[in-house]
Amino acid sequence: MLLVTSAFPHLRRFDENGVDVGADLVARCVRSWQSNGFRVLSVHNESDREQIGLGLPGVRYAFVDERIPGSARSMPSLAAVIAQAPSDEPIGIINADIFMVPFEGLAERMEAFARSRTIVMHRYDVPSIDRRDGKIFEIGVDLLAFTPSLIAPAIDGLVRRPFQLGVPWWDYALPLAASLYAPLALATDPILLHHAHQLNWNENEWHRFAALTEDYLLEQANNSSADPQIADALKRRLGQLHEDFAGDQDRYRRNYALDEIARHMLHRISGHRALNLFAEMSLRGDQSGQAAAWDSLSSGEMARLEAAERAKGAAESIAAEVVSAAAAQEPPQRSPVMLTPEVVDSAPLNRVLAAGLHDASTSIMTVGKAIERRFRRWRRR
Numbered sequence: 001m002l003l004v005t006s007a008f009p010h011l012r013r014f015d016e017n018g019v020d021v022g023a024d025l026v027a028r029c030v031r032s033w034q035s036n037g038f039r040v041l042s043v044h045n046e047s048d049r050e051q052i053g054l055g056l057p058g059v060r061y062a063f064v065d066e067r068i069p070g071s072a073r074s075m076p077s078l079a080a081v082i083a084q085a086p087s088d089e090p091i092g093i094i095n096a097d098i099f100m101v102p103f104e105g106l107a108e109r110m111e112a113f114a115r116s117r118t119i120v121m122h123r124y125d126v127p128s129i130d131r132r133d134g135k136i137f138e139i140g141v142d143l144l145a146f147t148p149s150l151i152a153p154a155i156d157g158l159v160r161r162p163f164q165l166g167v168p169w170w171d172y173a174l175p176l177a178a179s180l181y182a183p184l185a186l187a188t189d190p191i192l193l194h195h196a197h198q199l200n201w202n203e204n205e206w207h208r209f210a211a212l213t214e215d216y217l218l219e220q221a222n223n224s225s226a227d228p229q230i231a232d233a234l235k236r237r238l239g240q241l242h243e244d245f246a247g248d249q250d251r252y253r254r255n256y257a258l259d260e261i262a263r264h265m266l267h268r269i270s271g272h273r274a275l276n277l278f279a280e281m282s283l284r285g286d287q288s289g290q291a292a293a294w295d296s297l298s299s300g301e302m303a304r305l306e307a308a309e310r311a312k313g314a315a316e317s318i319a320a321e322v323v324s325a326a327a328a329q330e331p332p333q334r335s336p337v338m339l340t341p342e343v344v345d346s347a348p349l350n351r352v353l354a355a356g357l358h359d360a361s362t363s364i365m366t367v368g369k370a371i372e373r374r375f376r377r378w379r380r381r
Contacts, residue, residue: 098194
């Protein structure tokens with residue numbers, strides 16, 4: 001099976017004693033993949049050819065001449081990286097600083113599963129790849145295995161967007177989009193190790209790609225070939241997100257909410273089909289009679305929904321009080337033919353007749369006085 005990455009030979013990584021161990025870290029990581037039976041393809045921009053030099057042993061290199069936006073990093077887009085791999089064979093996208101624990105037959109087993117589904121794997125952050133005491137990093141995906149032809153619409157959608165390896169959001173955007181076209185499964189084996197380091201992306205970059213992700217996911221959810229259940233759930237989530245933050249001047253709040261929704265859906269959908277690469281198994285028991293994984297709400301969504309319901313209830317209560325007060329102050333409905341304000345539809349007949357005669361005499365007197373005034377003006381002229 002082929003693993004695709006963008007592996008520069010050298011990184012800066014410091015161990016617990018402050019010693020830079022990045023000089024051979026990438027080489028050790030790549031060798032761990034090869035030892036597990038994977039072939040490796042590293043994709044770079046044409047301008048980086050000299051920096052790559054001879055490269056790493058056993059690695060095939062591809063260089064693309066791609067116009068990169070000024071705000072992007074100096075590395076190929078995710079679409080260009082995937083385009084260098086065969087479309088009808090399982091491949092894996094992996095970050096270059098991920099070390100793989102030895103498992104016999106790992107490449108063959110992962111390839112077999114990835115022929116019919118998309119596999120996500122989380123890393124374990126460790127102080128050194130020589131250590132095994134780490135903590136799982138569940139807010140990102142460090143290996144995504146799939147057959148490109150199975151999720152072709154999701155890959156086509158990447159072409160117009162500058163997602164890149166090592167840049168935030170691609171590992172939410174692509175797996176969620178892929179789940180619309182093929183089953184998404186979480187591989188739970190503790191295989192991937194990562195030498196912990198400070199995050200190398202900035203907040204502006206994070207928020208810029210959050211907006212790109214929202215647009216990309218909405219486009220994918222509206223694709224005619226997408227799974228209707230997951231697509232409907234995703235569209236409802238994004239529509240509610242738009243409604244909750246319509247007119248909100250703080251775009252960052254919306255992006256944080258999108259992050260929570262995307263991470264929740266990714267975990268729920270993939271965990272619904274959790275598997276062990278060496279013995280496929282369900283980790284969540286019998287799901288019959290329960291709501292589909294992608295229909296469950298995150299804690300943030302539930303809080304916003306409850307707040308909206310409270311606000312709606314309060315608004316309805318205030319409106320009811322206003323209507324009640326207005327009704328209490330509204331005068332009785334008068335008959336449309338009556339001028340006398342004391343006479344209403346429910347008045348006795350004799351009072352109605354008396355009021356009618358009074359109204360008629362008042363009208364005759366008013367008309368007579370108007371004629372008399374005009375006659376006097378005529379005589380003066």
